[in-house]
Amino acid sequence: MSQKPFVSAQEVAERAGVSRSAVSRTFTPGASVSPETRRRVVEAADALGYHVNHLARGLMLSESGIVCLIVSDMGTPYRSSLIRAVTQQLQDAGKIAMLINTDRSDGSVDLALRQAIRYRADASIILSGMPDKSITQLCLKNGQRLVLINRDDDQEGPFRINLDDAAAAGRLVTAFLRAGCRRLAFANSEAGTPSLMAREHGFIAAAKAIGLEVVVERYGPTGYESGRVLAQRLLTQSERPDAVFCATDLIACGFMDAARHQFSIAIPGQLCVAGFDDIEQAAWSSYELTTFAQPVEAIAREAVTWLGKDGSDDPAERIHSVRLNADLVWRSSIRGG
Amino acid sequence: MSQKPFVSAQEVAERAGVSRSAVSRTFTPGASVSPETRRRVVEAADALGYHVNHLARGLMLSESGIVCLIVSDMGTPYRSSLIRAVTQQLQDAGKIAMLINTDRSDGSVDLALRQAIRYRADASIILSGMPDKSITQLCLKNGQRLVLINRDDDQEGPFRINLDDAAAAGRLVTAFLRAGCRRLAFANSEAGTPSLMAREHGFIAAAKAIGLEVVVERYGPTGYESGRVLAQRLLTQSERPDAVFCATDLIACGFMDAARHQFSIAIPGQLCVAGFDDIEQAAWSSYELTTFAQPVEAIAREAVTWLGKDGSDDPAERIHSVRLNADLVWRSSIRGG
DNA sequence: TTGTAAGCGTTATCAG
DNA sequence: CTGATAACGCTTACAA
Numbered sequence: 250m251s252q253k254p255f256v257s258a259q260e261v262a263e264r265a266g267v268s269r270s271a272v273s274r275t276f277t278p279g280a281s282v283s284p285e286t287r288r289r290v291v292e293a294a295d296a297l298g299y300h301v302n303h304l305a306r307g308l309m310l311s312e313s314g315i316v317c318l319i320v321s322d323m324g325t326p327y328r329s330s331l332i333r334a335v336t337q338q339l340q341d342a343g344k345i346a347m348l349i350n351t352d353r354s355d356g357s358v359d360l361a362l363r364q365a366i367r368y369r370a371d372a373s374i375i376l377s378g379m380p381d382k383s384i385t386q387l388c389l390k391n392g393q394r395l396v397l398i399n400r401d402d403d404q405e406g407p408f409r410i411n412l413d414d415a416a417a418a419g420r421l422v423t424a425f426l427r428a429g430c431r432r433l434a435f436a437n438s439e440a441g442t443p444s445l446m447a448r449e450h451g452f453i454a455a456a457k458a459i460g461l462e463v464v465v466e467r468y469g470p471t472g473y474e475s476g477r478v479l480a481q482r483l484l485t486q487s488e489r490p491d492a493v494f495c496a497t498d499l500i501a502c503g504f505m506d507a508a509r510h511q512f513s514i515a516i517p518g519q520l521c522v523a524g525f526d527d528i529e530q531a532a533w534s535s536y537e538l539t540t541f542a543q544p545v546e547a548i549a550r551e552a553v554t555w556l557g558k559d560g561s562d563d564p565a566e567r568i569h570s571v572r573l574n575a576d577l578v579w580r581s582s583i584r585g586g
Numbered sequence: 587m588s589q590k591p592f593v594s595a596q597e598v599a600e601r602a603g604v605s606r607s608a609v610s611r612t613f614t615p616g617a618s619v620s621p622e623t624r625r626r627v628v629e630a631a632d633a634l635g636y637h638v639n640h641l642a643r644g645l646m647l648s649e650s651g652i653v654c655l656i657v658s659d660m661g662t663p664y665r666s667s668l669i670r671a672v673t674q675q676l677q678d679a680g681k682i683a684m685l686i687n688t689d690r691s692d693g694s695v696d697l698a699l700r701q702a703i704r705y706r707a708d709a710s711i712i713l714s715g716m717p718d719k720s721i722t723q724l725c726l727k728n729g730q731r732l733v734l735i736n737r738d739d740d741q742e743g744p745f746r747i748n749l750d751d752a753a754a755a756g757r758l759v760t761a762f763l764r765a766g767c768r769r770l771a772f773a774n775s776e777a778g779t780p781s782l783m784a785r786e787h788g789f790i791a792a793a794k795a796i797g798l799e800v801v802v803e804r805y806g807p808t809g810y811e812s813g814r815v816l817a818q819r820l821l822t823q824s825e826r827p828d829a830v831f832c833a834t835d836l837i838a839c840g841f842m843d844a845a846r847h848q849f850s851i852a853i854p855g856q857l858c859v860a861g862f863d864d865i866e867q868a869a870w871s872s873y874e875l876t877t878f879a880q881p882v883e884a885i886a887r888e889a890v891t892w893l894g895k896d897g898s899d900d901p902a903e904r905i906h907s908v909r910l911n912a913d914l915v916w917r918s919s920i921r922g923g
Numbered sequence: 924t925t926g927t928a929a930g931c932g933t934t935a936t937c938a939g
Numbered sequence: 940c941t942g943a944t945a946a947c948g949c950t951t952a953c954a955a
Contacts, residue, residue: 254648254727254728254729255648255703255706255728255729255948256728257947257948257949258948258949259948267925267926268925268926268927269926269948269949270925270926270927270950270951271924271925271926273948273949273950273951274924274925274950274951277950277951280950280951281924281925282924282925283924283925286924286925298724298727298728300700300703300704300728301704301948301949302645302704302706302947302948302949303704303705303706303949304641304642304644304645304650304705304706304947304948304949305641305645305931305947305948305949305950306948306949306950307641307931307949308639308641308642308645308931308932308933308947308948308949308950309930309931309948309949309950309951310931310949310950311591311592311931313641315684315705318685323666323669323670323673324663324666324667324669324670324866325666326661326663326666328666329660329661329662329663329665329666329669330661332660332661332666332669332685333660333661333687333689336660336685336686336687337687337689337690340686340687345684345686345701345705346684346685346686347652347682347683347684347685348655348669348673348683348684348685349673349677349682349683350670350673350674350677350683352670352674353674363637364682366592366637367637367638367639367640368640368641368652368682369592369639369640369641387635390591390635391591391592391593391635391637392591392592473866473870502870502872503870506870506871506872507871510871510872511871529661529810530867533810533839533840533843534843534844534847534848535839535843535846535847535872535873536872592932594931594932594933595932595933596932604941604942605941605942605943606932606933606942606943607934607935607941607942607943607944608940608941608942610932610933610934610935611934611940611941614934617934618940618941619940619941620940620941623940623941638932638933639931639932639933640933641931641932641933642931642932642933642934642947643932643933643934644933644947645931645932645933645934645947645948645949646932646933646934646935646946646947647933647934647935647947648947
């Protein structure tokens with residue numbers, strides 16, 4: 250077809266009979282253009298189908314409007330709902346999301362961040378995995394802002410959004426106790442991420458505080474199938490637990506399904522179960538799972554607002570981390586309530 | 587901090603003691619550079635933390651490497667798994683995905699495509715909603731390639747990937763028949779998208795072909811809750827159906843939950859159920875849902891391969907649409923099998 | 924308010 | 940193989 254498909258400001262200017270800077274100004278929020286000029290420019294632009302080239306604009310402004318989302322397991326309910334919330338809020342803030350899938354390998358987080366730098370993303374938001382400290386520094390040095398969600402790291406540069414996993418897990422012990430449970434168990438994956446481990450440790454600590462032991466089992470990746478296997482292991486022990494805290498809802502769903510259909514255990518009659526994340530499925534009537542809600546909207550808001558703040562603030566004054574609460578959502582997988 | 591955060595090829599050239607074109611060539615796949623020059627350039631680049639600016643590169647090549655994904659309801663299992671597959675394959679092909687959330691309103695698909703043009707995306711892949719024909723033309727005129735997934739439209743320009751929904755739905759009638767079912771029902775949402783309607787019509791037509799009527803009910807958006815409401819309506823009728831085809835798995839899950847827990851109907855004993863999509867939850871033991879599998883990997887592959895093809899081919903020879911099969915996945919929500 | 928001109932960081936072209 | 944030079948499309952002083 251045509252060799253030069255995109256319309257440039259130059260062509261609009263010619264058609265409108267003005268200079269190309271007039272065109273530029275027309276599409277720049279805080280610029281002064283006479284109403285008459287603006288009208289003619291807009292008219293010509295519409296007729297020609299002109300759209301400002303954000304690549305070129307980004308080149309000039311050294312602000313691309315691009316924010317990279319670095320994610321693995323994005324098919325998972327919790328992850329995908331977080332992506333939904335973040336993309337929506339970014340768009341509301343006039344930015345746009347680039348999505349990088351890091352399922353392949355662990356080093357791929359570093360590769361993803363390199364990609365973000367190449368596209369001169371204004372920032373990167375990391376939802377999974379953990380970048381090498383050297384890459385983090387590289388990003389920061391390149392003026393890239395970094396947000397870590399539920400990564401619970403102690404690096405200084407990035408903005409960190411975390412949940413109070415341990416505190417939440419602690420509150421659950423009381424709930425189990427009120428339901429008359431005494432033999433507590435914790436079903437975790439082998440992923441060993443900080444938030445997963447915080448839930449485990451918080452639960453154990455709170456139990457120990459009132460003199461109860463917790464049987465801990467860890468297996469596989471963080472998903473439904475692991476929940477089934479964990480049920481296999483925990484429910485065949487001589488002293489069967491009467492309360493299980495699963496590290497995530499997905500694990501809890503697998504656990505409940507195995508408990509009911511394979512071991513014919515009544516929930517919550519003979520066994521109380523809790524999860525974490527409050528994915529959509531937790532509310533389905535096959536589960537009715539009591540769980541802690543990830544405040545996805547709040548997380549997204551925190552991230553986007555922080556990005557919106559002027560980077561030129563005194564770095565010392567800038568907030569570097571925020572801790573949000575995970576509220577307990579009561580459903581019928583725990584007795585009482 | 588520093589005012590000019592990003593390192594440019596210029597600086598690398600100076601440090602390496604070569605011209606900037608030498609630097610450019612070093613990072614351009616098919617360019618000729620002497621091993622010695624390359625070594626010095628790479629060394630300098632590493633030391634300085636240089637990364638090619640893809641914004642500028644895109645400006646030059648008029649090929650940004652960006653592909654826009656236009657999606658609504660991305661928190662949904664089927665959508666998110668498709669996003670996962672597409673992003674992965676795009677990355678494997680050396681491209682990168684921009685994700686645009688169109689949950690807000692219907693016109694937002696048009697807005698999204700405008701955004702894609704601004705960032706000079708090489709292509710846009712539309713997973714939900716339908717763009718106005720004028721916008722489609724605008725994209726095509728701007729050299730943007732367009733892929734429509736399961737949009738089942740008859741526009742000429744875009745590449746269309748569709749499932750044979752009607753044929754799949756037809757095969758299901760036979761399956762229900764073999765299970766001894768005679769009172770068929772179809773549970774649909776009110777969304778009325780082409781693929782949803784094709785399933786409905788295909789099912790009705792195949793049933794009529796063997797002399798059976800189908801009770802059709804439509805309600806709300808395409809989700810779990812609608813499935814519950816649809817169960818409410820279909821299972822309280824005087825002649826209760828003994829087989830229900832739900833337009834999507836999400837609807838089917840809601841339907842099954844209501845049927846079992848609210849109406850105490852045994853599945854598949856008293857009622858056979860089928861869905862569409864084969865989301866992860868369909869395999870969970872609370873559902874064991876017989877369903878049609880969306881070939882997400884194949885869809886992603888078709889899309890990305892088509893994008894990879896040289897756009898300069900004779901447009902007449904270029905393939906404009908492909909139709910994939912949805913295989914039936916047998917599970918225990920239908921008797922026999 | 925408007926136009927002119929410089930520069931952002933690339934890559935392609937073309938001599939050498 | 941290498942280096943100078945001209946685009947690419949935009950914004951923004953600066954001068955009119």
